Amino acid sequence: MADKSKLWYLENFNLFSSLKQDSMMELNKLAQEKEIEKNQPIYFPNEPSSSIFFLKTGRVKISRYSDDGKEIIMAFINPGEVFGEMSYFGEGERTDIAISVDPSYICAINKDEFARFIERNPALNLKLTKIFGLKLKSYSERIEDLVFKDAKQRVISFLIKLSEENGKQVGDQIFVKPFLKHQDIADLTACARQTVNDVLTDLREKSIIDFDRKKLIINDLSKLKSFLKK
Numbered sequence: 001m002a003d004k005s006k007l008w009y010l011e012n013f014n015l016f017s018s019l020k021q022d023s024m025m026e027l028n029k030l031a032q033e034k035e036i037e038k039n040q041p042i043y044f045p046n047e048p049s050s051s052i053f054f055l056k057t058g059r060v061k062i063s064r065y066s067d068d069g070k071e072i073i074m075a076f077i078n079p080g081e082v083f084g085e086m087s088y089f090g091e092g093e094r095t096d097i098a099i100s101v102d103p104s105y106i107c108a109i110n111k112d113e114f115a116r117f118i119e120r121n122p123a124l125n126l127k128l129t130k131i132f133g134l135k136l137k138s139y140s141e142r143i144e145d146l147v148f149k150d151a152k153q154r155v156i157s158f159l160i161k162l163s164e165e166n167g168k169q170v171g172d173q174i175f176v177k178p179f180l181k182h183q184d185i186a187d188l189t190a191c192a193r194q195t196v197n198d199v200l201t202d203l204r205e206k207s208i209i210d211f212d213r214k215k216l217i218i219n220d221l222s223k224l225k226s227f228l229k230k
Contacts, residue, residue: 010107013054013080015127023121030117031107042084042098042106049087049094051108055079058104061187064096072146073187074139076101076180085132087111088118146190149228154189155199156227159209163218176216 010016010027019027031054036042042053042060060077074096077083083098088111109117118124141161145154167174182200186193203209208224210217218224 010054013082015054015082015124015131018123019121023117027109027117030109030113032109034106034108036100036104036106038100038103040100042100043094044097045094047094049084049091049111051084051110052082052088052114053084053098054107054109055081055083056105056107058106059101060104060106061099061101062096063099072190074142075135076184076188082128082131085128085135088114088128089132142188151189151191151195152199153228155185155191155196156203156224158185158189159203159216159218160221160224160228162216163221167218172219174218174221176218178214179211179216181213 010024010031016024016027036058043049045065055077057079059079060083061073062075062077062083064072064074066072075083077098084094086095118128138161145157149157162176162180163174167176180188182196183193185191186196189196200209200211203224204211206223208218208220210219
């Protein structure tokens, strides 16, 4: 892609919204653009953690594997989000695997060059630290859900967190766009796809939620939360 397009992509990341034009031009020179085909690995566990990535288009899955080889999906990265940021925080080797779910366009920046850039733009350090903290909290909560909640509660807990992170209040309802595929929810909650279908259908029949391929609507958040208290 043309350099101008790469700069436009970087300018549209919230992380860089406060940067002046000369700093953006400098960042543009540091970033290497990559187009990744669907289902292609971006990095593996135990690889040197040398770059931080910014996803503009497509989707990326972040997973870890247990000792018995079971995949644990930690997150799906969406456009406008950062991943591989542990390299900036001193990670020597990757502990997870990143794979493109869809054809994706990413910008990669060497961690050492990025660290020097942040020294000249210290406000970014606070933003990145906040992003890192929120991700750790999310990962920790996901592990707790897998250990302590049954399948139905895991799906409901996921819906609640999705509404908190991406929802928009409209009157008494909460709209979440776009909604995930049922298989994605199943992967993130360690459930069978049929279980996800059953839970969502049951909640819709009770008028607690509504959904289609494009959106999720939560009609009664308090009622949804009540299922986690049982």
